Every structure is written in structure tokens, then in C-alpha cells.
Amino acid sequence: MFINLLKISLIILFVAIISFFKNEYAFASQFKFTKVKNLNSPWGMSFINDNEIIITEQTGKLILVNLINGEKNSIAHNLKFIKIGQGGLLDIIHRKNFLWIAYTEIREEWEISGFSGITTSTSIARGKLNRKKINFKNIFQAEPPLEAPQHYGSRLEIKDDYLFASIGERGEGMIAQDGTKHPGSIIRIYTDGGIPKDNPKFTEKPNWLPEIYQIGVRNPQGLTLSDFDRKIYISNHGAKGGDWFGEVKKGENYGWKILGWGGVNYSGTKIGPKWKTGFSKAIQYWVPSIAVSAITIYKGNEFEDWNGHALITSLYDKSLRKLNFDNLSNVKEDILFKDKIGRIRDIQVHPKNGKIYFLANDSLWLMEKSGL
Numbered sequence: 001m002f003i004n005l006l007k008i009s010l011i012i013l014f015v016a017i018i019s020f021f022k023n024e025y026a027f028a029s030q031f032k033f034t035k036v037k038n039l040n041s042p043w044g045m046s047f048i049n050d051n052e053i054i055i056t057e058q059t060g061k062l063i064l065v066n067l068i069n070g071e072k073n074s075i076a077h078n079l080k081f082i083k084i085g086q087g088g089l090l091d092i093i094h095r096k097n098f099l100w101i102a103y104t105e106i107r108e109e110w111e112i113s114g115f116s117g118i119t120t121s122t123s124i125a126r127g128k129l130n131r132k133k134i135n136f137k138n139i140f141q142a143e144p145p146l147e148a149p150q151h152y153g154s155r156l157e158i159k160d161d162y163l164f165a166s167i168g169e170r171g172e173g174m175i176a177q178d179g180t181k182h183p184g185s186i187i188r189i190y191t192d193g194g195i196p197k198d199n200p201k202f203t204e205k206p207n208w209l210p211e212i213y214q215i216g217v218r219n220p221q222g223l224t225l226s227d228f229d230r231k232i233y234i235s236n237h238g239a240k241g242g243d244w245f246g247e248v249k250k251g252e253n254y255g256w257k258i259l260g261w262g263g264v265n266y267s268g269t270k271i272g273p274k275w276k277t278g279f280s281k282a283i284q285y286w287v288p289s290i291a292v293s294a295i296t297i298y299k300g301n302e303f304e305d306w307n308g309h310a311l312i313t314s315l316y317d318k319s320l321r322k323l324n325f326d327n328l329s330n331v332k333e334d335i336l337f338k339d340k341i342g343r344i345r346d347i348q349v350h351p352k353n354g355k356i357y358f359l360a361n362d363s364l365w366l367m368e369k370s371g372l
Contacts, residue, residue, distance in 0.1 A: 031340075034365065036365060039063065042362065043089060044091035044092045044345075045359055054099070055364065058083055058088030062134065075131060078134075079136055080106055084120065094129065099128075100125070100126050100139075100156055101127075102155070102156055104122065105122075106118055107141070119145035121141050122182075122183075123140060124141075126193070143182050146172065148170045148172065150170065151219040152170070153221065154166065155222055157225050162189070163188070165187050166186055166222075167182050169183045169217070176216050177215065177257070180208070185212045185216075186214040216254035216259075220235065220236045220237070221235065221236075223248075228307075233310065237291055237315075240263055241289050242261030242286075243261070243289050246282035255276075258279070259276065261275070262287035284331050289316060292315075294346040302354035303369070306322060313344035317338055318338060318339045318360075319338040319344075342360045342361025344360040345359040346358065346359040
């Protein structure tokens with residue numbers, strides 16, 4: 001009897017594996033991938049019109065790419081940035097002839113008894129679009145500046161007159177539970193840098209810094225506005241396990257590093273529970289980690305059936321995943337492709353035709369229907 005049960009279990013497992021790879025292949029065969037332009041460590045991008053897209057390279061360049069004729073031009077800027085560890089020029093967003101950019105800013109340089117170092121912060125600057133040189137002015141600096149060169153977060157989104165930004169916890173763990181410090185939080189400010197008077201500090205969280213909207217995140221590299229429900233959604237890169245996708249909620253706490261979201265430290269030690277009462281609960285979790293990166297809520301004509309679904313990109317398994325989260329008690333996930341274009345850093349949907357652009361493996365890529 002035991003042998004028969006074992007045989008049945010093996011057959012079920014085999015069928016499941018075959019079904020998984022068959023479905024993944026079926027999705028991937030529907031897409032055509034085109035490399036649009038070679039780049040150097042691209043991180044963020046934003047359409048400035050239907051034909052042009054502006055891209056940041058971590059190493060310091062702002063690149064303007066013409067999608068019609070393929071021209072690529074560099075734009076000078078005045079940012080006091082540094083490429084260090086996971087930092088550099090990071091996300092960028094365009095609205096009404098203005099640009100907002102998140103970057104790693106040098107805050108302090110020190111030298112004591114032959115030892116030297118620097119502190120940096122996730123900073124945000126605003127500037128008017130100019131095709132030769134953009135003069136940016138800071139509108140936000142994460143406090144306090146820290147020495148660790150990782151977990152900057154730095155994804156940007158605009159809703160109405162508000163700028164939302166994800167601020168990573170810089171590897172400091174429990175700093176994400178301290179509302180008197182920016183690392184490990186989601187901030188909300190006006191697009192000119194002003195402070196909204198209905199932010200949590202002025203309503204229910206008097207000890208929080210005025211810019212902070214939500215706390216308890218680790219390294220959130222995805223942030224997007226849904227045109228369907230007008231909510232802001234976030235993806236968070238967990239430790240060795242515990243990635244998630246969820247909603248940004250005013251005054252709430254996603255729990256890092258009290259919660260581990262199902263993951264463990266890279267040393268293998270456990271990090272708290274996956275979730276418990278009193279903390280924000282994510283919509284979808286990934287354990288082990290897929291190294292979730294940029295996200296978008298799809299809206300367009302190229303893939304009409306995807307409208308309102310979340311598209312989730314991944315660095316580790318180099319995948320694009322689709323989430324149908326209309327029913328939060330039964331979230332449906334499809335892996336659309338894996339390992340087609342490399343590690344995916346950013347995703348943008350063309351504002352008119354709905355085709356999808358990616359930053360991956362030092363290149364700008366286009367994905368459209370294959371026509372098969």
C-alpha cells in the first residue's frame with residue numbers, strides 16, 4: 001500500500017511539473033522580445049512623450065532614447081551623487097515637463113587617524129526637463145545619512161500633487177520600526193517638496209517624521225499607481241525569502257524586522273513570523289526570495305486581458321509574473337516568462353500602444369505580442 005501511495009504521489013508531482021513548464025512555455029511563446037538599446041547599469045526610466053524615454057544609469061548618466069530612430073543622447077546634470085554599492089542614480093519620473101530623480105547623495109566625508117569614510121542618503125531632486133543640462137534641486141534627504149552602501153529603495157510614483165517614494169533601511173534592520181528616522185519607510189510629500197498636513201505625523205503618529213506615510217519596509221524597489229482603483233502599490237525585496245507585493249497604507253507598519261515575511265537571514269537564522277496582528281498584511285508573498293524589483297499595474301491595448309493586473313519583475317529568477325488580485329482571498333499568479341532578457345530592474349508600459357519596456361542586463365528591451 002505504501003508503494004502504491006508513493007507511486008501516486010510521484011505521478012501527481014510529475015504531472016504538476018510538466019504542467020508548470022508547459023504553461024510557462026505557452027505564455028513565453030506569445031511574446032516577441034527586441035533589444036532596443038545597449039546601456040550601462042540602467043536603473044530607472046520614464047516616458048517623456050510617446051516617442052522618447054529618459055533612463056538613469058547607476059554610474060551617473062542620464063540617457064534620452066528616441067524609440068523611433070534609435071538615437072541615444074546623454075543629458076548633463078548637477079547632482080552630487082556617488083556610485084557606491086547598490087547606490088548611484090536610481091529612479092526617475094517625468095510629469096508635465098518636470099523630472100524627479102532618486103539618487104545616492106554624498107552627505108559627509110570624514111577622516112580620523114588614517115581612516116576615512118563617507119555617509120550617504122537616499123535623496124530626491126526635482127528639475128525642469130532640458131535636453132542639454134538639467135539643474136536639479138533637492139526636495140528631500142533621508143535622515144540620518146548612513147555609511148552602509150545598500151538598500152536605498154528609491155522607487156518613485158506620483159498621484160495627483162503627491163510624490164511617493166520608497167526609502168530602504170540601508171541594512172540597519174530595526175531602524176525600519178523607528179518613525180523618527182526615514183530609512184525603512186514610504187514617504188509622501190508634495191511634488192514641490194512641501195509636507196501634506198494630513199500625513200500621519202499630523203493625525204495619528206505625532207512622533208513620526210513629517211514626510212513618513214508608512215513604516216516597516218526593508219528594500220522596496222517597486223512602487224506604482226493603479227489607474228483602476230487609484231491606490232499605490234509596493235513591492236519589497238526581502239531577505240533570503242520573504243519578498244512581497246502589497247498596498248501602501250497611511251500610518252501602517254509592514255513589520256520589518258519584527259516580521260520576516262516567511263524568510264530567513266542570509267546566515268540561515270530565522271527572522272520573526274511571516275505576519276501577525278497589528279501589522280500590514282501583503283497581498284502576495286514569495287518564499288524563497290525571487291528578488292522582486294519594479295512593478296506596474298497594467299493598462300493598455302497590447303495585452304488587453306491583463307488590464308488591472310499587477311506585473312512583477314524579478315532580479316534573481318529573471319522573471320515577469322502577473323497577479324490577478326481582484327479576489328484577495330484567491331490571488332492568481334502566472335509566470336509569463338523566465339530568463340529571457342536577464343535580471344529585470346524596471347518596467348514601463350507605453351502610454352499609447354500598451355507595449356512593455358524593460359531595463360534588464362545593461363539594455364532597454366521591448367516586449368510585444370509575437371503574432372504567432
